[in-house]
Amino acid sequence: MNEIQELKVLAYDLRKKVVEMIVEGKGGHIGGDMSVMDILVSLYFKVMNISPENQDDPDRDRFVMSKGHSVEAYYAVLAQKGFFPMEEVISQFSKFGTKYIGHPNNKLPGIEMNSGSLGHGLPVCVGMALAGRMDKRNYRVYTVMGDGELAEGSVWEGAMAAGHYKLDNLCAVVDRNRLQISGSTEDVMHHDSQEERWYSFGWNVLSVNGNDIGELCDAFELAKGCKGKPTVIIANTTKGCGSAVMENKAAWHHKVPTPEEVEQIMKDLDARKEALS
Amino acid sequence: MNKIPNRQAICDVLLKKAAEDKDIVVLCSDSRGSASLAPFAEAFPDQFVEVGIAEQNLVSISAGLAKCGKKPFAASPACFLSTRSYEQAKVDCAYSNTNVTLVGISGGISYGSLGMSHHSAQDIAAMSAIPNMRVYIPSDRFQTAKLIEALLLDEKPAYIRVGRNAVEDIYSEENTPFEMDKATVLAEGADVLFVACGEMVKPALDAVALLKEQGISAGLLDMYCVKPLDRETLIREAQKAKVVISVEEHAPFGGLGSMVSQAVGSTCPRKVINLALPDEPVISGTSKEVFDHYGLNAEGIAKRAAEELK
Numbered sequence: 001m002n003e004i005q006e007l008k009v010l011a012y013d014l015r016k017k018v019v020e021m022i023v024e025g026k027g028g029h030i031g032g033d034m035s036v037m038d039i040l041v042s043l044y045f046k047v048m049n050i051s052p053e054n055q056d057d058p059d060r061d062r063f064v065m066s067k068g069h070s071v072e073a074y075y076a077v078l079a080q081k082g083f084f085p086m087e088e089v090i091s092q093f094s095k096f097g098t099k100y101i102g103h104p105n106n107k108l109p110g111i112e113m114n115s116g117s118l119g120h121g122l123p124v125c126v127g128m129a130l131a132g133r134m135d136k137r138n139y140r141v142y143t144v145m146g147d148g149e150l151a152e153g154s155v156w157e158g159a160m161a162a163g164h165y166k167l168d169n170l171c172a173v174v175d176r177n178r179l180q181i182s183g184s185t186e187d188v189m190h191h192d193s194q195e196e197r198w199y200s201f202g203w204n205v206l207s208v209n210g211n212d213i214g215e216l217c218d219a220f221e222l223a224k225g226c227k228g229k230p231t232v233i234i235a236n237t238t239k240g241c242g243s244a245v246m247e248n249k250a251a252w253h254h255k256v257p258t259p260e261e262v263e264q265i266m267k268d269l270d271a272r273k274e275a276l277s
Numbered sequence: 278m279n280k281i282p283n284r285q286a287i288c289d290v291l292l293k294k295a296a297e298d299k300d301i302v303v304l305c306s307d308s309r310g311s312a313s314l315a316p317f318a319e320a321f322p323d324q325f326v327e328v329g330i331a332e333q334n335l336v337s338i339s340a341g342l343a344k345c346g347k348k349p350f351a352a353s354p355a356c357f358l359s360t361r362s363y364e365q366a367k368v369d370c371a372y373s374n375t376n377v378t379l380v381g382i383s384g385g386i387s388y389g390s391l392g393m394s395h396h397s398a399q400d401i402a403a404m405s406a407i408p409n410m411r412v413y414i415p416s417d418r419f420q421t422a423k424l425i426e427a428l429l430l431d432e433k434p435a436y437i438r439v440g441r442n443a444v445e446d447i448y449s450e451e452n453t454p455f456e457m458d459k460a461t462v463l464a465e466g467a468d469v470l471f472v473a474c475g476e477m478v479k480p481a482l483d484a485v486a487l488l489k490e491q492g493i494s495a496g497l498l499d500m501y502c503v504k505p506l507d508r509e510t511l512i513r514e515a516q517k518a519k520v521v522i523s524v525e526e527h528a529p530f531g532g533l534g535s536m537v538s539q540a541v542g543s544t545c546p547r548k549v550i551n552l553a554l555p556d557e558p559v560i561s562g563t564s565k566e567v568f569d570h571y572g573l574n575a576e577g578i579a580k581r582a583a584e585e586l587k
């Protein structure tokens with residue numbers, strides 16, 4: 001199995017950890033966790049130079065989880081990366097007094113910035129990218145946003161500044177799963193054409209299948225080579241990706257699966273994984 | 278009469294320090310002129326970031342810079358900085374604990390007749406309610422300079438408010454007693470204790486003199502550190518007096534007065550009077566006209582104290 005295939009397998013395994021976490025914690029944002037998983041796996045296991053060993057290195061890449069509600073996917077990836085024990089986060093997620101709360105918190109290792117309120121990640125990353133340029137450091141800055149999140153005006157303030165300052169050390173990803181809490185993003189608030197919108201703000205725009213780690217890694221590589229512009233990757237994903245029980249269903253934004261549903265979801269995830277080999 | 282506004286004192290300190298500290302970064306939102314920071318932008322173009330008219334962006338970008346080791350000073354009119362970007366201050370600065378200094382310029386009712394959209398009479402209430410956010414309202418230019426120097430020594434978020442106009446000196450080049458997070462005792466008194474911040478310190482100081490002529494002994498604290506409030510000095514001085522009077526350029530709720538009342542009420546109960554702006558859009562006028570109208574001048578403050586002591 002080549003490296004990309006292995007990462008695809010890992011992404012399904014980590015989805016199973018997310019399901020366990022959400023069942024244990026009796027809450028979470030499962031739909032967006034499933035759509036964003038391949039993006040996070042690509043970033044943490046292929047693209048970025050971040051690990052527990054270099055987490056204080058000023059030259060490490062920076063990541064901000066702007067769609068902070070998908071924290072379960074983020075925790076699973078950080079735990080797999082060795083920032084904290086997987087079993088601990090699964091058993092303690094969302095419990096009374098826990099440090100594994102329902103949005104990213106930088107008291108935990110591996111997490112740079114607190115999030116939870118949508119629309120903060122990109123502007124913060126603009127600051128991080130500016131700092132990198134001022135200090136002539138080679139690190140790159142990454143953030144992942146939801147597509148519903150794009151209705152926040154602050155996203156576009158950040159987009160404008162990143163374009164203005166030609167921050168080619170910045171790469172944003174839009175988890176374009178076309179759903180938000182109340183239904184289709186296009187019904188709630190029109191976001192097409194993503195490509196045209198970002199382009200008009202001075203960005204290099206790449207569109208990929210955001211649930212295909214191969215395509216994602218290629219796009220991140222292209223972004224690294226793009227000079228004079230920030231890059232946005234429109235990651236076209238499926239909300240709930242991994243099981244037909246959840247896929248493309250708005251109700252699964254933050255549904256906690258029943259034991260029967262858990263069984264089916266786990267089976268589906270295994271089947272997808274096996275189909276890879 | 279002093280002609281140097283506090284905002285210029287900030288720029289002077291930053292100009293001095295930025296030469297030796299490349300991590301000092303100033304950010305403005307089309308506000309470099311009104312913040313008196315144009316000289317900084319000119320002298321240190323590589324340590325200056327213009328974000329355009331986008332206050333939320335101003336604060337988030339500052340947080341990102343701080344997270345990567347910079348010491349950002351984000352300067353924007355206090356009215357917008359404290360409310361338009363309130364959530365960015367709460368989440369990206371205070372909650373994420375980033376070393377950002379938010380500099381609210383033309384604070385309080387400095388913008389006078391421009392109206393309530395441009396007044397920041399809620400900033401103490403708003404900012405001080407955020408855990409891990411500090412609130413400083415310095416009185417004169419000398420204290421402002423000391424405060425900025427002190428803020429450069431730590432790595433925590435802070436909000437500071439300065440007014441638009443030059444205000445009379447209270448301290449001097451040679452004599453500016455300053456200890457971080459400690460109120461400056463400008464007078465000790467047995468009858469009344471004034472606790473003031475920002476532009477209200479000077480009229481309160483003059484009120485102390487007026488009361489002395491009437492045989493009333495008044496104390497005065499320059500409580501530039503609104504949060505963390507210097508409770509120790511406050512209680513010590515309050516215990517010497519019969520009445521405590523807070524004076525501030527702020528709405529009547531949630532400001533310095535509320536904090537002083539809480540501290541005194543719970544620790545050494547005595548009558549506390551809060552002198553502040555009214556709970557309504559303030560009357561149109563210059564700062565002086567507005568303060569005079571609401572009795573926030575030496576005569577008004579002294580009169581109120583004398584009445585309370587009758």
Ligand SMILES: Cc1ncc(C[n+]2csc(CCOP(=O)(O)OP(=O)(O)O)c2C)c(N)n1
Binds near residue numbers: 149177
């Ligand atoms: C400022 C803000 N408003 C509202 C919310 C509540 N909220 C959490 S998730 C969500 C929907 C997000 O949709 P989208 O960005 O498309 O994310 P995804 O579908 O990937 O989960 C909302 C409204 C929030 N977290 N922050």
